[in-house]
Amino acid sequence: MNTIHTDVAIIGAGSAGLSAYRAAKAAGASAILIEGGAHGTTCARVGCMPSKLLIAAADAAYHAAHGAAFGVHVDGAVRIDGREVMARVKRERDRFVGFVVAGVDAMPDADKLTGYARFIDDNLLQVGDHTRVHAKSVVIATGSSPVMPAMYRALGDRAVINDDVFAWDDLPKRVAVIGAGVIGLELGQALARLGVRVSVLGARGRVGPLTDPDVRAYAQRVFSEAFHFEPRAQVESAVREGDEVRVRYVSSEGKLIEDTFDYVLVAAGRKPNVGGLALHDTSLELDDDGLPVYDALTLQAGTHPVFIAGDANGVLPLLHEAADEGRAAGTNAARYPHVEPVERRAPIAIAFTDPGIAMVGARHVDLAADSFVTGEVSFEDQGRSRVMLRNRGLMHVYVHRGSRRFVGAEWIGPDAEHIAHLLAWGLQMKLTVDEMLRMPFYHPVVEEGLRTALRDAASKLM
Structure with missing residues (x-):
């Protein structure tokens, strides 16, 4: 049995783990990175990057088929070659993974250990059946995995998660998507635009991450026009019949529906x-x-020399948050018992649908009813949006009554991913609505819609 002594042991070599390793080394500590699975991070292998590659193909197909309103006609049907679509997704995905793997390969061999780790006590880890690691501090950065309820596990390879989608060699004809969160909406719409017959079945009325009732209702109407969308479906059974799955559910309107699919994509x-x-x-x-009780400010588990970062803590499963938490956990682990709070950035969440969904700052559901005013803009008549025939969307911005500071926003609309960054920067700079309105707005741009919403909020504060 090999034995290793180190200052910091990091369990998991994903986005949080890699950041924790670099931070611990930068703080002058010895560190070892332990990974039992394949290197490459969730984002690069099965998350951010391959999903955006699939969405890019879907957008290309959609725009090729919808040029007639501009007087641009494609004579004949737009042909989607599923094998070519998936070949590019996998080829480019592997390229992104390669960059991450190359970074790991460049690390000193003495700082890497392959095998699944388990605790023997607070400072002692067993890695595989070959190595014990004595560490002064430990960072848990083991990531997360999709949930697969028992009903769907019984379907065998006809039930898939988002990881499996990116291993497909071709596109199926029919897919039921279980879950109307960000992953369900992104992949559901992308597959629908690529010619797959899609039904997205939510359970609790969710439409992505939205909590503002008006914005959520608007988004529900938009997606219901794009594919079969049941935000409050009650799935009663899913039964495999050969290479098909028969799904029986009660629809949002209370109707009992049975339908057959090639796959059930579980995004629950x-x-x-x-x-x-x-x-x-x-x-x-x-x-x-079964999760360690930890301080969300320092990521420390009680008073122990154990820190938990990234998706493993179940709080904010986003790459930039995982990287930030990894850096903080690695630094605190290296300097233990001298720990400092994580420097949090302005909250930002984006769904790469079309129209896009975005949320910045405080959620509508978390704001006290009498503490803020809401500024609103519809993108249906917004100039640049209409020019591009992308004029679907509703934005609500929230401004604190007393301080006039911008505190949050929820919306669906064109270029949401870019406008979200402007608002996140404004929030982090603690700008008031008046200061934001003094910023430049070019014409004609979609951001003029944001200005309309801010003006509406300001008028309600007078």
Whole structure:
């Protein structure tokens, strides 16, 4: 049995783990990065990048088929070659993964350890059946995995998660998407635009991450026109019949529906990967889900030399948040017991649908009813949006009554991913609505819609 002594042991070589390793080394500590699976990060392998590659193909197909309104006609049908679509997705995905793997390969061999880790006690890890690691501090950065309810597990390879989609060699004809969160909407719309017959079945009325009732209702109407969308479906059964799946559900209108699909794509959430860590062998306090109870400000588990970062803590499963938390956890682990709070950036969330969905700052559901005013703009008659025939959208911005500071926004609309960054910067700079309105707005641009919403909010504060 090999034994290694190190200052910091990092379990997991994803976005958070890699950032934690670099931060610990930068702080002058010795560090070892432990990974049991393939290198390449969730984002590069099965998340951000391959999904955007699929969405890019879907957008190309959509725009090729919708030029007639501009007087641009494609004579004959637009042909989508599913094999070519998926070949590019996988080819470019592998290119992005290669960049991450190259970075890991460049690390000193002594700082890398292959195998699945489990705790023997707070400072001692067993890695595979070959190595024990004594660490002064440990960073848990094991990421998360999609949830697969038992009903769908029984379907075998006819039930897939987003990871599996990017391994397809060709596009199927019919897919049921279970879950109307960001992943469900993004992949559901992309597949629909690529010629797949799609039904997106939500359970609790969700439309992505939206909490503002008016914006959510608007988004529901938009997506219901793009594919079969049931935000409040109650799935009663999913039964495999050969290479097909028969799904029986009660629709949002209370109708009993049966339909047949080639695959059921389960996008019903994710859970932290902590089950194999043997956390019960530590002195850490665990919550009802078996996760360490930790300080969200410092990422420290109680007073122990254990820190938890990225998707593994189940809070903000976003790459930039994982990287930030990894840096903070790695630094705190290296300097333990001297720990400092994570420097959080302005909250920002984006769904890469069309129209896009974005949220910045405080969610509508979390704001006290009498503490803010809402500024509104419809993108249906917004100049540049109409020019491009992308004039679908509704934006709500929230401004604090007393301070006049911008505190948040939720919307669906064109160029949402770019406008979201402007608003996140304004929020992080603590700008008032008046200061934001003094910023330049060119003409004609979609951002003029944002100015309309800000003006509407300002008028309600007078």
